[in-house]
Amino acid sequence: MTRVLGIDIGGSGMKAAEVDTDTGEVVSDKFRIKTPKPATPEAMADVVRQLTEHFDWTGPVGVGFPGVIQKGVIKTAANLDKSWVDVDGDKVFTEASGCDVVMINDADAAGLAEMRFGAGVDVPGTVILLTLGTGIGSAVFSNGVLMKNTEFGHLELNGKIAEERASSRIKEEKDLSYKEWGKALEKVLQEIEKLFWPNLFILGGGISKEFDNYVEHLDDVRTSIVPAQALNRAGIVGAALAHAIS
Ligand code: BGC
Numbered sequence: 399m400t401r402v403l404g405i406d407i408g409g410s411g412m413k414a415a416e417v418d419t420d421t422g423e424v425v426s427d428k429f430r431i432k433t434p435k436p437a438t439p440e441a442m443a444d445v446v447r448q449l450t451e452h453f454d455w456t457g458p459v460g461v462g463f464p465g466v467i468q469k470g471v472i473k474t475a476a477n478l479d480k481s482w483v484d485v486d487g488d489k490v491f492t493e494a495s496g497c498d499v500v501m502i503n504d505a506d507a508a509g510l511a512e513m514r515f516g517a518g519v520d521v522p523g524t525v526i527l528l529t530l531g532t533g534i535g536s537a538v539f540s541n542g543v544l545m546k547n548t549e550f551g552h553l554e555l556n557g558k559i560a561e562e563r564a565s566s567r568i569k570e571e572k573d574l575s576y577k578e579w580g581k582a583l584e585k586v587l588q589e590i591e592k593l594f595w596p597n598l599f600i601l602g603g604g605i606s607k608e609f610d611n612y613v614e615h616l617d618d619v620r621t622s623i624v625p626a627q628a629l630n631r632a633g634i635v636g637a638a639l640a641h642a643i644s
Pocket of ligand 1 (some may be wrong): 536
């Protein structure tokens with residue numbers, strides 16, 4: 399059994415658990431600490447240290463981060479403190495925790511988990527996973543191979559980016575009905591399918607639990623749409639997998 403500590407960083411919480419990367423199972427309790435405000439590299443590095451200490455962890459750590467990451471360096475941080483930009487995240491978290499830390503975009507992480515253990519297993523061709531949360535994240539796979547760092551949440555539709563129209567945060571903030579929100583999401587999916595012609599969409603994020611309440615409002619999308627199977631676990635499991643494949 400290969401055990402990796404997976405840490406999923408979100409706009410509101412930083413969650414960690416031990417993952418068996420051979421089976422995709424979470425093999426410990428989950429432990430969550432609120433994302434500090436402002437969410438600076440220093441403040442978040444301290445939380446990563448606390449999370450590893452909680453698990454008495456000295457082994458490998460995989461971290462899912464809500465931004466573009468190239469060779470460990472953070473390039474965007476739409477929903478965190480902007481001082482993250484151009485910081486070597488792998489280095490900052492490795493130094494703070496004393497563990498070997500590898501970072502990956504959070505949606506890419508969720509996608510890896512779904513392709514290996516969830517809704518994308520054995521699905522050929524182009525599979526696109528979207529995570530619907532504070533922002534919208536995306537992961538694109540071609541015959542099971544991840545094309546890292548796509549940012550479909552930042553696609554502009556009528557002058558407004560997709561995550562300002564159809565993230566689950568917007569549903570809450572604007573108190574949208576499933577129908578109103580579903581129709582906004584449908585437009586985003588239609589735009590993506592026009593450009594990529596995927597074989598499958600997988601919808602993740604906490605709101606994937608409510609899939610049955612909104613799928614009927616996505617009826618003008620021609621691509622098959624399924625909810626993520628690993629649900630909230632995908633972020634942590636995928637973060638751990640990022641370490642395993644690095
Ligand atoms: C970020 C993405 C991230 C997504 C979900 C977006 O604002 O730009 O990198 O995957 O939020 O957290």
